[in-house]
Amino acid sequence: MNARTTAALAWGGVLLAGVLWGGGALVAQFLIDGGIAPHSLSLARFALGMPLLWWLHWQATRRSPAVDAGWRHLTRREQGHVVGTGAAMALNVSCWFAGIAHLGAALPTVISICCAPLIVACVSVLRGYEPFGARLLGGLVLALAGVLLLVMPAAGWGALPTGYGAGLAWSFGSAVCYALVVLGNARVPARVPAVTASAWGMSAAALCMLGVAVANGITWPEGTAQWTGAAYTGVATTSVAYLAFAWGARRLSPTAAVVGTLIEPLVAAWLAALWLAQPMAPRQWLGAALLAGRCCCCWCGGTGVSCSPMMSSSPPVPVSWKRILAVAACCGVSLLAQAAAPEASAPAGAQALRAEHQKLSDKLDQSRFGRPVQLDSTETPGGLEGDIYAVVEHPLSKVSAALKGSDHWCELLTLHINNRRCRISTSPQGKETLTLFVVRRYDKPVDQAFELPFAYRVASATPEHLQVEMSADTGPFGTSNYRVRLEAVALDERKTFLHFSYGYNHNTMVRLATQAYLATFGSSKVGFTVVGKGADGQPEYIRGLRGLVERNAMRYFLTLDAYLATGANDPAERRQRYWFAAAERYPRQLHEVDLDTYLAVKREDRQRDGSGR
Incomplete structure (x- = not known):
């Protein structure tokens, strides 16, 4: 398979994950509004998604029994790495759901996704993969300005609405954990198939959330609609999405992977406008166009494919600071467009x-x-x-x-x-x-x-x-x-x-009896x-x-x-x-x-x- 085909398939996996997660934001809002606690929804998501991944793992093992990818074949450090990635996955989803409970679906999704490239860039600098210079400083300032404008309430920085500060804290926590998941997936040993790594990570995430849910009390879905929504979050946004993302992210640089999932807030906004009668303002569409254009530029301007596997024994492929600056500028401009319109910051229901x-x-x-x-x-x-x-x-x-x-x-x-x-x-x-x-x-x-x-x-x-x-x-x-x-x-x-x-x-x-009476x-x-x-x-x-x-x-x-x-x-x-x-x-x-x-x-x-x- 040549580099371009690999790049196309890798981008396809990352974009598919973003689309599924974008739809999952609306489903999560529906379930949380229905009374399901965020930690219980996180547990349901991982517990329902885990069986499909393990079934796919066993099918892959039967077809290729010679693959040396069993848990016992990993070093202690590699095992800890897989478990840590699963824990970050659990924290990412839990913080995201908690943010949705306070702020609704849109703002936590935008914060979590759009701040991740900035965090990945900072980690790359701290680990010595890229030098610190004027371009980076300019990108950081622009990105931070965009984030501040994004989180500013419609009424300014006076008395914050109830739960607003907590919602922002959960959302930024989700962004940090999402960046850790991206970096973790990029460093999974190449000999471990994506489905196997996803199954291990999902199992670790489910165990983490089980402990949290038991300690805080589990709220169960009620009725067919809620169980259907929980099943969607488990199968579509967890099993399928994380498998597609893990496969693609291991063949892309970390920044390219997080840029690809910028499609998630676009999908969430489009579905909200289509199904929930929540039209976006023109300035919001400008921000959406900039994000979509950034994804296209990242695809067309460079594949972002890692030429050598991003294993724990080798550092991630260096990322061009032009891309980092472009991502930061894209986020800053789009968030500025949102913050400039008070109506865009209002709750979707309003x-x-x-x-x-x-x-x-x-x-x-x-x-x-x-x-x-x-x-x-x-x-x-x-x-x-x-x-x-x-x-x-x-x-x-x-x-x-x-x-x-x-x-x-x-x-x-x-x-x-x-x-x-x-x-x-x-x-x-x-x-x-x-x-x-x-x-x-x-x-x-x-x-x-x-x-x-x-x-x-x-x-x-x-x-x-x-x-x-x-x-x-x-x-x-x-x-x-x-x-x-x-x-x-x-x-x-x-x-x-x-x-x-x-x-x-x-x-x-009853219908017939009432009609007869009337x-x-x-x-x-x-x-x-x-x-x-x-x-x-x-x-x-x-x-x-x-x-x-x-x-x-x-x-x-x-x-x-x-x-x-x-x-x-x-x-x-x-x-x-x-x-x-x-x-x-x-x-x-x-x-x-x-x-x-x-x-x-x-x-x-x-x-x-x-x-x-």
């Missing part, structure tokens, strides 16, 4: 919600509700979903203070006439459960209520964005997968844009979506299942509105009067009882449960 506000601006301005409110409903194959978007005259700081506490949610949810009691419990792992006691009709006694145990979680609480999620796997009468979600983003210092979502699934029997005894019940006009010129409203979910979504949205309007310290009855008056603005859809009856039911609930206000 950007997506602001984009949704712009898309709905005309509908909000012309809303038939007499205020900027838009209600949408969906009848899915498995259930129902209702979404309400609204602009409220409250600053985000007030919205966050009122709506990010589970006790506050208990108070506001019990404004609904059928919600008669609410309890909060906390597991030993710190997870909160909010249990709602719901009766089928307001006049039923509370001992006939069914329980809905919602897993409560604040997914995001920053000065720019709030996201609260509640989910219940099971419900009464054949229903399941209850979902309540609130997102909020500041529009200015006085206004906040809200997205409230409410949905659940139901089985076929077609007969409940035929007068309507929702809010206008589907036409009657003979008298009055609007005709949607009926059936979508009408049902629209009524429930609006009732719950009005509980949020009432809680924000009255405040947490106001008497309970004042909030109840506010909620009732808001619901009575839509009597055709929401009227059930008179005010005195409603207040009497809620007064009875307070007296029974000892909440006297």
Whole structure:
């Protein structure tokens, strides 16, 4: 195989690893947002990825039994080197996941990947592989300036948002460990096949994470989606990606290897824009183009292939300082482009919600509700979903203070006439459960209520964005997968844009029974979506299942509105009067009882449960 073919295959392996890791950043964000601790996700990643690597190792051994690559054939130093590389791998992933838990997927990925070339260059200088000169100094200054601009919060270096400093520390720790993994892979003995070295390193990483996870408690995936995501991180981003990276990195210089994986943040950003409706700003695309162009220049301008194996007995191939300076300049310029746009530093959820506000601006301005409110409903194959978007005259700081506490949610949810009691419990792992006691009709006694145990979680609480999620796997009468979600983003210092979502699934029997009821005894019940006009010129409203979910979504949205309007310290009855008056603005859809009856039911609930206000 000639040098060019080897170079192409080596670059292909490194780029494939970067692509898989870029997709893995979004999957990791999904799993961490779902409640899986970073150390538990790291353990799952290595434990699920290890079997495939060992199977490939055994297959390779059967085909080439004469290969002298067994563990016993390595020297003590080489064994320690392999174990150390595996430990660095474990720390790299764990620090990265911890950074994602604090800052989201994008920033830790960019820090980890873009700072690694700088660290590799510094190690090369310290080990004497390259001289220290003016070019290096200029590259270091430029790179450090870019890093400082990258990590600068949107509001400047004042009081940092909660967890921001810790997120940066974890992210830089991941960068250091990633550089160690690159250097470690480059110095694995050439006689050891890449799949064997990867299997040993993965085993060492899994053992390290097992000790950490056992000491801190293991959180397991819940549901098909989380198990599928964990399997992806184990097989695709661990077994396949690390094998491809190890094979390619051993045939490239260390700097070339880390430059190749600069594609990872590009893939993460592109997938976020494509699948999560998180478009990048033009300046971000400029940074992406510079990173991609740098990869192409490194490929076309020089293969980066190591002509002699980078074994422990020989130093790494010297790296051209032109490349190091170009990498540093690329990182600095692209990070400067990100830092120059405050919106680019905002959490991805905030950007997506602001984009949704712009898309709905005309509908909000012309809303038939007499205020900027838009209600949408969906009848899915498995259930129902209702979404309400609204602009409220409250600053985000007030919205966050009122709506990010589970006790506050208990108070506001019990404004609904059928919600008669609410309890909060906390597991030993710190997870909160909010249990709602719901009766089928307001006049039923509370001992006939069914329980809905919602897993409560604040997914995001920053000065720019709030996201609260509640989910219940099971419900009464054949229903399941209850979902309540609130997102909020500041529009200015006085206004906040809200997205409230409410949905659940139901089985076929429940679906048919509900449709039968709504077609007969409940035929007068309507929702809010206008589907036409009657003979008298009055609007005709949607009926059936979508009408049902629209009524429930609006009732719950009005509980949020009432809680924000009255405040947490106001008497309970004042909030109840506010909620009732808001619901009575839509009597055709929401009227059930008179005010005195409603207040009497809620007064009875307070007296029974000892909440006297």
